Amino acid sequence: MDFLALIFCLYLLWGLFQALSLIAKRGKRSPSNLPPGPRPLPVIGNLLELGNLPHKSLAKLARTYGPIIKLQLGSVTTVVISSPTLAREILQSHDAVFANRTIPDTITAHDHHQLGLPWMPVSPLFRNLRKIYNSHLLSSKKLDSNRHLRSKKVQELVAYVGKCAHNGDVVDIGEAAFRTTLNSLSNTVFSLDMTDPSTSAKELKEVMWQIMAEVGKPNIADYFPVLKKIDPQGSKQRTELHFSKMLDIFDGLIKQRLQLRTQPGATTSNDVLDALLDVVEDKSEDLDISLVKHLFLDFFVAGSETTSSTLEWAMGELLRNPEKLSRAQTELHLLIGKGKQMKEADISRLPYLQATVKETLRMHPPIPLLLPRKAEADAQIGGFTIPKGAQVLLNAWAIGRDPAIWASPNEFMPERFLGSDIDLRGQNFELIPFGGGRRICPGLPLAMRMLHLMLGSLINAFNWRLEDGVAPGKMNMEDKFGITVQRAQPVKAVAVPV
Numbered sequence: 001m002d003f004l005a006l007i008f009c010l011y012l013l014w015g016l017f018q019a020l021s022l023i024a025k026r027g028k029r030s031p032s033n034l035p036p037g038p039r040p041l042p043v044i045g046n047l048l049e050l051g052n053l054p055h056k057s058l059a060k061l062a063r064t065y066g067p068i069i070k071l072q073l074g075s076v077t078t079v080v081i082s083s084p085t086l087a088r089e090i091l092q093s094h095d096a097v098f099a100n101r102t103i104p105d106t107i108t109a110h111d112h113h114q115l116g117l118p119w120m121p122v123s124p125l126f127r128n129l130r131k132i133y134n135s136h137l138l139s140s141k142k143l144d145s146n147r148h149l150r151s152k153k154v155q156e157l158v159a160y161v162g163k164c165a166h167n168g169d170v171v172d173i174g175e176a177a178f179r180t181t182l183n184s185l186s187n188t189v190f191s192l193d194m195t196d197p198s199t200s201a202k203e204l205k206e207v208m209w210q211i212m213a214e215v216g217k218p219n220i221a222d223y224f225p226v227l228k229k230i231d232p233q234g235s236k237q238r239t240e241l242h243f244s245k246m247l248d249i250f251d252g253l254i255k256q257r258l259q260l261r262t263q264p265g266a267t268t269s270n271d272v273l274d275a276l277l278d279v280v281e282d283k284s285e286d287l288d289i290s291l292v293k294h295l296f297l298d299f300f301v302a303g304s305e306t307t308s309s310t311l312e313w314a315m316g317e318l319l320r321n322p323e324k325l326s327r328a329q330t331e332l333h334l335l336i337g338k339g340k341q342m343k344e345a346d347i348s349r350l351p352y353l354q355a356t357v358k359e360t361l362r363m364h365p366p367i368p369l370l371l372p373r374k375a376e377a378d379a380q381i382g383g384f385t386i387p388k389g390a391q392v393l394l395n396a397w398a399i400g401r402d403p404a405i406w407a408s409p410n411e412f413m414p415e416r417f418l419g420s421d422i423d424l425r426g427q428n429f430e431l432i433p434f435g436g437g438r439r440i441c442p443g444l445p446l447a448m449r450m451l452h453l454m455l456g457s458l459i460n461a462f463n464w465r466l467e468d469g470v471a472p473g474k475m476n477m478e479d480k481f482g483i484t485v486q487r488a489q490p491v492k493a494v495a496v497p498v
């Protein structure tokens with residue numbers, strides 16, 4: 001049964017629920033001074049207000065009710081924040097109260113909500129894993145030491161586009177970026193390609209797609225927790241199977257590597273797997289193989305689609321704005337040399353390229369509502385009470401498009417960031433595509449290296465035009481909502497060597 005049909009059935013049970021909730025409400029104190037918001041319907045509350053593109057529907061509601069609004073999503077009280085001032089209150093001033101998350105039911109498969117970093121509550125284990133991410137996996141030193149792995153994958157991307165250019169074939173940018181991101185991640189982690197048919201990694205790619213589709217789909221059990229046991233859409237059951245497949249593949253790759261490490265004269269690969277096995281063997285950090293497998297699951301699910309869809313948006317915006325593309329290319333041609341290979345070490349010398357990536361993430365944050373937070377206690381925010389247990393969503397998309405903060409917010413203007421101090425590291429609350437506070441995205445340094453390197457390489461090596469018949473001004477720039485926001489229409493373009 002699909003999501004809307006289920007909502008309809010629930011609506012028919014309205015009479016029964018209403019009677020029950022009246023009885024329940026009599027004994028329950030609900031804090032006064034709740035944020036404003038649209039009136040909820042019985043039982044389903046404001047679920048229908050979300051529409052197909054919740055970040056846009058919620059931005060519209062914020063224009064009517066203000067930067068803090070309350071919605072009733074089934075039985076889940078939800079507060080949506082849409083201003084930098086209030087985002088700072090949640091992510092900085094009251095960080096401890098809002099550091100935990102509401103958990104989608106699918107994520108409880110294989111206890112991933114307790115073993116996966118994005119979902120586990122703040123605890124000694126959480127702090128330990130964050131430390132491992134920051135020091136052993138994604139520190140500048142570590143990323144510098146394995147940058148050759150990513151560089152090789154980007155060279156392959158350039159070679160692939162070169163071949164398409166030679167044959168006059170159209171390039172599907174999102175598809176090519178996804179393959180490169182996935183292979184960059186899998187080389188950073190395992191020193192192998194996800195798309196290599198000779199490894200189990202190819203299967204990993206397919207399972208990962210299935211996981212993203214499942215976790216991205218709305219699930220009625222998240223809004224009516226009494227339905228969790230029944231799992232009416234079968235979402236959790238399917239996720240169990242996908243997680244099993246993925247964890248088994250990781251298990252195989254870990255066993256192979258452990259065996260390799262016991263061989264005399266074995267050299268380390270300097271990848272994430274070796275770094276983590278060193279930590280496990282060292283026994284000082286309380287990390288075991290089961291946690292390592294869940295960490296890999298997050299690494300791929302959290303890192304691949306986010307990075308590749310951002311690259312596709314960046315190329316889409318540059319193709320729609322040829323004068324910005326030409327300015328970015330001129331910078332690269334002058335500093336790197338036309339058609340020469342760009343390196344990660346060049347990024348800091350390329351202010352316009354950096355501004356282009358920031359501008360893309362301002363307009364198209366791939367997780368527009370960030371990951372949900374949960375109030376651990378009643379909290380006073382913006383003069384209103386957020387009640388204990390409420391889900392809290394931060395609408396990074398609405399903040400990035402607010403005309404009170406950004407001049408001409410719907411125009412792609414990388415120049416706005418030239419000479420500006422605003423960065424993406426969670427200190428400037430008008431630009432928070434990676435979140436902020438103690439749960440800020442730990443993948444940020446890796447994502448930034450991959451984005452700049454892929455984008456810079458693609459535009460330094462080629463001139464680009466849209467596929468025949470599509471004029472820049474007529475491009476479809478609509479979104480499609482899933483686990484990440486993707487383009488409704490893929491960017492397809494023709495490359496010509498510079």
Ligand code: HEM
Pocket residue numbers: 117118119298299302303304306307310365366367370371433434435436437438439440441442443444446447
């Ligand atoms: C453009 C690329 C990316 C974007 C926009 C992005 C965005 C985000 C956001 C919004 C959050 C939630 C932050 C919060 O609650 O305040 C998050 C969390 C997370 N991200 Fe990313 N991400 C990206 C790439 C990556 C990569 C490449 C990795 C891993 C290699 C990664 C791993 C994670 C993890 C593990 C968390 C959970 C952190 C926690 O809950 O403590 N992300 N990301």
